[in-house]
Amino acid sequence: MIRVRGLVKTFGNTVALQDVDLDVAEGEFLTVVGANGAGKTTLIRVLATLSRSTAGEVRIGGLDPARDAITIRRRIGVVSHQPLLYGDLSAVENLTFYGRMYDVPALPCRIGELLDLVGLSARRNDAVRTFSQGMRQRLAIARAFLHDPAILLLDEPFSGLDQQATAMLGQMLGNPGPGRERTVVVTTHDLERGLGMGDRLAVLARGQIVYQACRDELDLARLRAIYQSVSTL
Amino acid sequence: MNYLRKVWTIVWKDLLTELRSREMIASMLVFALLVLFIFNFAFELRVEQVTAVAPGVLWVTFIFAGMLGLSRAFVMEKDQGCWDGLLLSPVDRSVLYFGKMLSNVLFMLIVEAIALPAFVVLFNLPFPPLLPVVVFLSTIGFAAVGTLFSAMTVHVRAREVLLPVLLFPVVVPVIIAAVKLTAGLLDGLPLGEMGHWLRLLVAFDIIFLAVACMTFDYVVEE
Numbered sequence: 001m002i003r004v005r006g007l008v009k010t011f012g013n014t015v016a017l018q019d020v021d022l023d024v025a026e027g028e029f030l031t032v033v034g035a036n037g038a039g040k041t042t043l044i045r046v047l048a049t050l051s052r053s054t055a056g057e058v059r060i061g062g063l064d065p066a067r068d069a070i071t072i073r074r075r076i077g078v079v080s081h082q083p084l085l086y087g088d089l090s091a092v093e094n095l096t097f098y099g100r101m102y103d104v105p106a107l108p109c110r111i112g113e114l115l116d117l118v119g120l121s122a123r124r125n126d127a128v129r130t131f132s133q134g135m136r137q138r139l140a141i142a143r144a145f146l147h148d149p150a151i152l153l154l155d156e157p158f159s160g161l162d163q164q165a166t167a168m169l170g171q172m173l174g175n176p177g178p179g180r181e182r183t184v185v186v187t188t189h190d191l192e193r194g195l196g197m198g199d200r201l202a203v204l205a206r207g208q209i210v211y212q213a214c215r216d217e218l219d220l221a222r223l224r225a226i227y228q229s230v231s232t233l
Numbered sequence: 234m235n236y237l238r239k240v241w242t243i244v245w246k247d248l249l250t251e252l253r254s255r256e257m258i259a260s261m262l263v264f265a266l267l268v269l270f271i272f273n274f275a276f277e278l279r280v281e282q283v284t285a286v287a288p289g290v291l292w293v294t295f296i297f298a299g300m301l302g303l304s305r306a307f308v309m310e311k312d313q314g315c316w317d318g319l320l321l322s323p324v325d326r327s328v329l330y331f332g333k334m335l336s337n338v339l340f341m342l343i344v345e346a347i348a349l350p351a352f353v354v355l356f357n358l359p360f361p362p363l364l365p366v367v368v369f370l371s372t373i374g375f376a377a378v379g380t381l382f383s384a385m386t387v388h389v390r391a392r393e394v395l396l397p398v399l400l401f402p403v404v405v406p407v408i409i410a411a412v413k414l415t416a417g418l419l420d421g422l423p424l425g426e427m428g429h430w431l432r433l434l435v436a437f438d439i440i441f442l443a444v445a446c447m448t449f450d451y452v453v454e455e
Contacts, residue, residue: 050317052454074323082314084321086246088253093246100242101322103235127253143318 001026001151001183002047007056009042009207016042018207020056027181029173031215033194033227034204040187041081043204044155047185048078060151074102077149079157083140087129091120091139094128095146102147114142118168133160141169154186158193170197191223205230239324243332244339250309251340257302257309258340265298265348273355287356288415292408294348295368296375299341303379304396306337307387316387320453330449334380334442341372361418367434371411374438378403381445385452403441410434 002024009017017039024030034040045051046058049069058065060072078084085094092111099107115121118138128136137160144152152173158166173184187204188194194201195218203211203226210230251257272290276283310316319329345368353360382400386392410430417427424431 048321050320070323070325073321076321078317078321080317082317084315084318085313086250086315087313088250089246093249097242097246098318098322101239101324 001028001061002185003057003059004047005057007043007046007058008054009039009046009051010054016207017046017053020204020207020209022202022209024183024185026183028200029184029198030186031194031198031201032185032187032204032209033189033191033201033223034187035189038204039207040189040204041155042207044078044080044153044185044187048076048080048153049073050078074147075149076151076153077144077147079137079140079144079152079154081155081159083128083136084143085128085136085139088127090125090127091115091131091142092124094139095143098143099146104147110146114145117145117172118142119165134162134165137161138165138168141172145172150182152182152184152186154184156188157186158188158190173197191227192220195220195223203227203230236325236328239322239328240331240335243319243329244335247333247336248339257305258343261298261301261340261344262347264301265294265344266351268294268297269348269352269355276356283356284358284416284419287352287358287419288412290356291349291352291415292371292412294352295341295345295372296404296408298344298348299337299372299375299379300397300400302337302340302344303376303383303400304393306333306380306383308392311387326450326453327446329453330380330384330446333384334376334445337376337380337383338372341376342369345372358419359421361421363424364415364418367411367414367418367431370431370434370438371407374407374434374441375404377438377441377445378407381441381449381452384449406433406437410437 002022004020004022007017007020008015020043032040032043042051046053047060049065049072052066061075063072065072086097089097095111095114096107099111104110115124118141120135120138120142123131123135128139131139141157157169161169184198186198195215198215200212200214201218201223202209211226269290276286307316310319322329349364349368379400382396386395386399389395410433413430414427414434
């Protein structure tokens with residue numbers, strides 16, 4: 001589903017990603033862990049077609065982001081550091097705007113369903129600027145799921161979420177619906193949380209994937225040791 | 234049809250946001266009325282032939298008021314962290330351009346619709362029926378280039394300075410044509426005598442809409 005070969009991304013003289021190779025199969029859940037500045041956000045931005053790679057090959061569902069960006073964007077849902085929500089609009093208006101941009105069928109029903117799911121039904125007509133950070137993050141998650149994307153790219157999605165919302169997100173990620181498979185890439189700096197979800201885990205350090213393993217092959221102590229060794233290299 | 238629906242969705246969102254925040258139109262309108270009032274007061278004391286300077290006053294007012302709106306057009310998206318949300322939409326980049334451009338045109342036209350009667354009353358001038366057409370065409374030309382440059386400078390720290398520096402030299406033909414046409418209309422000249430200015434305005438609108446539409450993708454590329 002996602003195939004990355006020799007990906008390089010530079011900003012001037014700064015190398016954000018260097019020779020990254022990554023494969024995520026259809027329906028697979030990959031967790032990318034890395035410290036601040038490791039390149040997690042840049043990786044998600046490149047995969048989300050928000051940033052063009054400097055070198056290397058990126059294929060999302062077999063498509064080239066440079067040529068088929070619109071088709072790719074239709075298939076992906078993104079949660080980033082910013083909630084991508086308009087503060088002066090209500091929760092429903094925000095979702096209506098994005099739903100119309102994505103041609104979501106039966107939009108009012110879908111919005112109601114998602115607001116119920118993220119626990120914001122009671123605040124559906126309130127301006128987003130009156131929401132707490134956690135509530136904004138919940139709405140951002142609803143926005144990412146709005147068009148029922150086949151691929152989810154989540155950059156530190158748990159920031160600001162309380163325990164209940166974290167469990168809700170975990171459930172949403174793990175339950176794509178009957179007969180559906182969803183490919184998920186999640187980045188986090190939290191090793192414990194990273195290990196607690198997904199099928200496979202990759203460690204990103206200084207712009208490079210330095211370690212990859214199936215979740216079953218790892219425990220927290222081992223992951224910590226690996227993380228420590230690559231972080232201090 | 235779907236293309237136009239997406240363009241309208243962006244305009245709808247901008248209108249709704251503006252209706253709630255009342256940031257852009259209010260500041261543009263107050264600025265425009267203040268400039269008209271100050272010029273009127275200054276010229277009443279010193280200038281004998283007000284009609285000679287009135288077209289210039291009108292367009293200085295409109296262009297500077299429009300600049301206030303343009304400089305905020307993409308900054309509001311960026312400040313609210315919604316710029317990426319727009320870029321993630323599965324639409325051609327030109328949809329984003331036309332959506333934002335039409336919002337800018339609409340905001341400017343609302344301000345102009347209020348400022349134009351105020352200008353006519355303050356300067357005690359006739360109201361030529363074709364003046365709104367000139368205002369409309371000039372606003373499109375100004376917003377067509379302005380929206381593109383506004384997107385170009387949104388990530389620049391000194392964007393408030395850079396935007397007018399980039400924009401004004403390019404829109405000089407629009408400003409000259411608008412001033413000449415306004416002067417001619419106020420003097421009661423027939424449209425036939427000013428046809429070349431009108432053609433310049435229409436040509437500018439078409440060319441820059443096409444150029445901006447084709448280049449917007451590169452402008453917003455990271």
